[in-house]
Amino acid sequence: MGVFDGVVSALRSAGCVFAEEEARLLLAEASSPGDLARNVQRRVAGVPLEHILGWAEFAGRRILVEPGVFVPRxxxxxxxxxxxxxxxxxxxxxxxxxxxxxxxxxxxxxxxxxxxxxxxxxxxxxxxxxxxxxxxxxxxxxxxxxxxxxxxxxxxxxxxxxxxxxxxxxxxxxxxxxxxxxxxxxxxxxxxxxxxxxxxxxxxxxxxxxxxxxxxxxxxxxxxxxxxxxxxxxxxxxxxxxxxxxxxxxxxxxxxxxxxxxxxxxx
Missing domain, CATH: 3.40.50.150 (Vaccinia Virus protein VP39)
Known part of the structure; x- marks a missing residue:
């Protein structure tokens, strides 16, 4: 199983509805294999994807978000x-x-x-x-x-x-x-x-x-x-x-x- 498929599988098992899309984002933002593994683990634990990435997509642009801040919907x-x-x-x-x-x-x-x-x-x-x-x-x-x-x-x-x-x-x-x-x-x-x-x-x-x-x-x-x-x-x-x-x-x-x-x- 490739890295992408492994991430998708882990996310899907954790109940992430958009597992493929989230996997692409986590892979794109990871600075190293270790960073990717930590971020996947955090997402599986329920941490909002936007808090992991540090941004949320909103109205066609990236909005910076941080832990403890409401994520724009x-x-x-x-x-x-x-x-x-x-x-x-x-x-x-x-x-x-x-x-x-x-x-x-x-x-x-x-x-x-x-x-x-x-x-x-x-x-x-x-x-x-x-x-x-x-x-x-x-x-x-x-x-x-x-x-x-x-x-x-x-x-x-x-x-x-x-x-x-x-x-x-x-x-x-x-x-x-x-x-x-x-x-x-x-x-x-x-x-x-x-x-x-x-x-x-x-x-x-x-x-x-x-x-x-x-x-x-x-x-x-x-x-x-x-x-x-x-x-x-x-x-x-x-x-x-x-x-x-x-x-x-x-x-x-x-x-x-x-x-x-x-x-x-x-x-």
Missing amino acids: RRTELLVHEALALLPDAPQPAPPVVVDLCCGSGAVGAAIIQQAPWVELHAADIEPSAVLCARRNVGPMGGQVHAGDLFDALPPALRGQVRVLVVNAPYVPTEAIRTMPPEARLYEPVASLDGGPDGLDFHRRVAAGSLGWLAPGGHLLIETSQRQAGGTSAILAAAGFLTRTVHSEEVDGTVVVGCLAAGMTQG
């Missing part, structure tokens, strides 16, 4: 797509302000600024390891990353200036975390997963807190699940947003988009 590419659709497709006299809240690795913000480099991008997270990782991904592209709890992290000068606010906050119901795959349950911070009893605690906080930060006509976009979309939409509607829900079968992503109704901004 392909479904979140829908959040990027919907945000870009709300932004001008050419530079403006005043750069539109985009905020990536609960940014994790900064994947969403990095994908947005890559395709719309004329925006003024701010990202924020409460986890120190995520902030450091996001700065590696967003900083070289001209974005700024802030540390703190939700809106407390943002510079006060952004109040009333945010054109698009994208949020991939934790939305897994607390009791459902124990049913998640080991890669997430054991190797990603619980704080990046736990959305409270119904998974919508952060959506309530974001909807209420966003009113003072969005510009007139600004939009709030929140990733959620298909099952929870009705709850997320109701939360935004109760806060004064006009809402619509977008779902992509291709990436299995769901986003609730809220636009502020007239007169709803506040200082």
